[in-house]
Amino acid sequence: MKKQGFTLIELMVVIVIMGILAAVAVPKLFGMIAKSKASEVGPAAGTYIKLQDAYVSESNKVGSWHLIGYVSPGSTTASSAGATTNFAYLAGSPAVNATEGSDISTYANDTKVWGAANKVALNECAAQASAALDAANWSISIKKNDNGNSVTYKAATNCPQLTPTFDKIGK
Numbered sequence: 659m660k661k662q663g664f665t666l667i668e669l670m671v672v673i674v675i676m677g678i679l680a681a682v683a684v685p686k687l688f689g690m691i692a693k694s695k696a697s698e699v700g701p702a703a704g705t706y707i708k709l710q711d712a713y714v715s716e717s718n719k720v721g722s723w724h725l726i727g728y729v730s731p732g733s734t735t736a737s738s739a740g741a742t743t744n745f746a747y748l749a750g751s752p753a754v755n756a757t758e759g760s761d762i763s764t765y766a767n768d769t770k771v772w773g774a775a776n777k778v779a780l781n782e783c784a785a786q787a788s789a790a791l792d793a794a795n796w797s798i799s800i801k802k803n804d805n806g807n808s809v810t811y812k813a814a815t816n817c818p819q820l821t822p823t824f825d826k827i828g829k
Contacts, residue, residue, distance in 0.1 A: 692780040695744045696820035699774045699796045702731050706772050707828045719759030722752040746789040748773040768799035783817040
């Protein structure tokens with residue numbers, strides 16, 4: 659009578675191979691999860707820049723979120739800053755619900771006007787202890803141009819490995 663089945667050695671080899679594959683795949687998976695969470699920041703920043711640009715063109719002023727009609731992710735109105743599961747969105751000058759724009763001339767130096775602070779750790783990017791604009795891992799600054807009637811944007815991030823093209827937003 660012939661017995662059929664796998665030997666103990668064959669089963670052990672299969673388990674070792676599966677372990678090696680898991681050891682390689684799991685870190686890649688967590689990296690992709692962090693990138694997918696951070697992917698909401700780019701479109702949110704791009705929307706802000708487009709709306710602010712339109713407002714600056716029309717009024718020659720820098721507008722609040724309320725004035726330009728910007729609704730951050732996680733918010734239901736343009737009169738409040740929003741937050742999602744992963745990020746808190748922060749406004750600089752002018753305040754979120756200011757009813758009057760700020761003159762472009764007040765933005766002679768880079769002034770932070772938009773930020774995103776991650777509320778959860780995303781790989782090497784630790785969660786932000788405070789939801790302050792200066793501590794945000796992603797931010798946008800405005801500076802008036804030499805012509806005096808337009809602005810340039812500077813996007814900055816402390817986590818370029820998660821959003822490698824973020825610094826090109828607004829250019």
